[in-house]
Amino acid sequence: MARRHDPERRQRLIDAAIRVVGQKGIEGLSHRTVAAEADVPLGSTTYHFATLDDLMVAALRQANEGFAKVVAAHPALSDPEADLPAELARVLGEWLGGDRTGVELEYELYLAALRRPALRPVAAEWAEGVGVLLAARTDPVTARALVAVIDGICLQVLLTDTPYDEEYAREVLTRLLPVPGTRDASGPGSLPPATAG
Amino acid sequence: MARRHDPERRQRLIDAAIRVVGQKGIEGLSHRTVAAEADVPLGSTTYHFATLDDLMVAALRQANEGFAKVVAAHPALSDPEADLPAELARVLGEWLGGDRTGVELEYELYLAALRRPALRPVAAEWAEGVGVLLAARTDPVTARALVAVIDGICLQVLLTDTPYDEEYAREVLTRLLPVPGTRDASGPGSLPPATAG
DNA sequence: CCTCGTTATGTACGCTCGTACACATGGGAT
DNA sequence: ATCCCATGTGTACGAGCGTACATAACGAGG
Numbered sequence: 001m002a003r004r005h006d007p008e009r010r011q012r013l014i015d016a017a018i019r020v021v022g023q024k025g026i027e028g029l030s031h032r033t034v035a036a037e038a039d040v041p042l043g044s045t046t047y048h049f050a051t052l053d054d055l056m057v058a059a060l061r062q063a064n065e066g067f068a069k070v071v072a073a074h075p076a077l078s079d080p081e082a083d084l085p086a087e088l089a090r091v092l093g094e095w096l097g098g099d100r101t102g103v104e105l106e107y108e109l110y111l112a113a114l115r116r117p118a119l120r121p122v123a124a125e126w127a128e129g130v131g132v133l134l135a136a137r138t139d140p141v142t143a144r145a146l147v148a149v150i151d152g153i154c155l156q157v158l159l160t161d162t163p164y165d166e167e168y169a170r171e172v173l174t175r176l177l178p179v180p181g182t183r184d185a186s187g188p189g190s191l192p193p194a195t196a197g
Numbered sequence: 198m199a200r201r202h203d204p205e206r207r208q209r210l211i212d213a214a215i216r217v218v219g220q221k222g223i224e225g226l227s228h229r230t231v232a233a234e235a236d237v238p239l240g241s242t243t244y245h246f247a248t249l250d251d252l253m254v255a256a257l258r259q260a261n262e263g264f265a266k267v268v269a270a271h272p273a274l275s276d277p278e279a280d281l282p283a284e285l286a287r288v289l290g291e292w293l294g295g296d297r298t299g300v301e302l303e304y305e306l307y308l309a310a311l312r313r314p315a316l317r318p319v320a321a322e323w324a325e326g327v328g329v330l331l332a333a334r335t336d337p338v339t340a341r342a343l344v345a346v347i348d349g350i351c352l353q354v355l356l357t358d359t360p361y362d363e364e365y366a367r368e369v370l371t372r373l374l375p376v377p378g379t380r381d382a383s384g385p386g387s388l389p390p391a392t393a394g
Numbered sequence: 395c396c397t398c399g400t401t402a403t404g405t406a407c408g409c410t411c412g413t414a415c416a417c418a419t420g421g422g423a424t
Numbered sequence: 425a426t427c428c429c430a431t432g433t434g435t436a437c438g439a440g441c442g443t444a445c446a447t448a449a450c451g452a453g454g
Contacts, residue, residue, distance in 0.1 A: 227442080229441075
């Protein structure tokens with residue numbers, strides 16, 4: 001009854017969708033659950049997002065900004081003087097250490113692209129976005145490699161209940177840098193006692 | 198009518214489940230679709246696998262053997278003399294280059310562990326299995342890193358429609374090896390022209 | 395041969411889902 | 425002030441789902 005003329009309805013639906021995925025997983029995402037979460041009638045969700053894919057694309061696009069924000073909060077990542085692997089490892093630690101819901105959500109939507117072609121471009125945008133950011137500090141090949149290993153590390157943490165090990169991440173990221181840039185390196189020569197599974 | 202006393206029913210249901218996931222994705226997996234694919238009545242699937250999780254665990258466990266078989270087919274991976282990164286890159290190429298259905302299926306079930314705790318241990322088994330195999334050639338930390346980057350590379354290929362680049366994979370894997378083992382290295386010093394996004 | 399428990403089968407119940415569609419409403423253009 | 429259409433609302437339909445359960449067939453052990 002009341003809520004006629006709600007100009008932010010669409011945005012609130014996206015927010016609701018993100019909350020739903022965060023709480024029930026992507027399988028729990030439906031027009032109805034989103035409608036309930038946003039406290040709007042069912043018909044409203046189908047009006048603003050004709051198909052579920054539309055809604056997921058919008059949600060994934062917005063969720064992607066989560067990591068971007070964490071990155072943006074660390075200007076050191078763009079500082080050519082800073083220790084890139086150490087900074088990246090720290091950022092990952094923050095991201096994985098905080099409310100894990102956000103990370104799971106982002107990866108869940110990200111991974112959903114495996115079966116949903118509609119999400120594929122958005123997933124690519126994410127990888128490319130992080131890649132571009134990192135390429136500014138290294139080179140395209142290294143950047144892609146860093147993105148790959150970041151994904152891999154996050155998956156290991158999320159999928160196998162292994163706690164995140166920042167020192168391990170730093171070591172692995174360091175190894176990926178092209179050799180000329182031995183950085184200020186305290187010497188990657190020998191392994192840290194680190195944490196092996 | 199006919200098929201009373203079918204001693205391999207259970208196994209055929211697992212096979213059918215794998216085919217279903219391969220064709221329709223994990224969301225298409227249901228007691229009914231599996232029953233149809235295996236050409237058995239609905240009640241039969243619920244008899245052998247009370248819950249869908251049971252069925253998925255069995256399917257994931259069997260699917261995991263896919264990569265293991267590819268690995269086993271490359272004894273060079275266990276040969277201390279062989280060039281590990283090159284061999285790994287080649288194996289990945291074979292795996293990703295063949296019938297992609299198998300890879301997608303394996304990753305789909307693997308990634309499903311993100312939201313299904315029941316699958317978590319099986320996913321961990323896989324990572325650990327590959328890890329142990331690689332640890333025999335390097336060390337635990339490096340092995341975990343290799344698994345991470347392998348996952349990351351596969352995800353990049355599967356999620357962003359980027360073709361697999363074996364040379365790139367070889368380079369990245371090489372960098373991950375601990376420095377003392379500069380291997381026979383033709384010199385990781387400079388980047389290949391490679392493929393950058 | 396007969397009994398009995400494991401295995402197999404068919405059907406039904408209650409639920410959620412995507413989608414369609416008819417109707418209400420209110421703000422901006424005229 | 426009026427009209428019109430983008431926006432909002434409620435309800436219904438058909439389909440698929442997990443699950444439960446009563447019943448049938450079979451093979452092993454008596």
